[in-house]
Amino acid sequence: MKITKVDLAHIAVKPEQYPNTFLPEIALAGRSNVGKSSFINKMINRKSLARTSGQPGKTQTLNFYEINEKIHFVDVPGYGFAKVARSVRDQWGKMIEQFFMEREQLKGVVLLIDSRHKPSKEDKLMYDWLIHFEIPVILIATKCDKIPKSKWQKHLNIIKDELGKREEDQLILFSSETGYGRETAWRTIQKVI
Template sequence: MKIRKVELESVAAKPIQYPEEGLTEIALAGRSNVGKSSLINTLINRNNFARTSGQPGKTQTINFYNINGEFRIVDLPGYGYAKVSMTERQRWADMIEKYLTTRESLKEVVLLIDIRHEPGEHDKMMYDWIKSFGYKGYIIATKADKISKGQWQKHTSIIKKSLEVASTDLIIPFSAAKKLNVDKVWGTIESILELHEESIDEDDIQPEEE
């Protein structure tokens, strides 16, 4: 996909701050510091457009990135960071849940997992939620440059088994640092957008009058 324009359209802590409904939204979910911002920067080929930090739990808002005026990538707050208060963690969880359960423009939730580690309890809960709402179940296995390519299959198999993923085809090893599999991630995004466009076209077809 050719990137012509990228805009941080909204930084939201509550629904009233969300952008208007309409554009297809693809949300990125994952643990704190799993690499959501780095993924966005790599996809749009811009350094530090989406803020990255070595400090987990830095993203405390829902960030809406408008791509070419055609769709949005939505960066959700990272979950599972222990070094914040229980009250703060609950606030983040409520923020994420409110968006995921009420946003009509949301068409897919993609889960990011660090390829080096077996998914944890929070990852399993999030993936179960994603599947329960009928989403495809795509996973981007980040930081793939940290292990040898020969180990990718072993680690993706662990993710597949742990999360009960339908197929390893849904798991994409990815590295922002080495720009590995950027084309595959874009291919997935484009397939999501095309699927949604097709559903809109079908809805526009009116039955013939008898």
């Protein structure tokens, strides 16, 4: 997909702050250190629109990136590593759940999983939750450039088995370093919206 215009259009923590548009939305979920910001930057061909950080848990709001005036990527707070109070994590959980359950413009969720490791307990819970509520899921296995190519299939099989992946859910290897998987990810997202 050719990217001509991208803006961080809205930052929200409650529904009245969501953008008042009918653009289709794709949410991006995953562990705090899975590479969501790097994924966004690679997908939109920008170096640092989405802020990357060495400190997991930086995203604490719903960040709406408007792409080509046609779609929103919605970056949601990561789960897992963030060093914040449990009460804050609980607030994030409620904010994300409300967004996923009530937002009519939401067409699907990109669930990012680190391809180097088995999916975490939180990854499995998120995947099962999305399936339970019939929210379309695209699985992105990040950081594949850190694994020898000869082991890619083995790592994909581990992710499939651990998650109990459904046949209809696409699982895409992705590298924010090399751009591997970018075109496949865009094609899949466009089908979902």
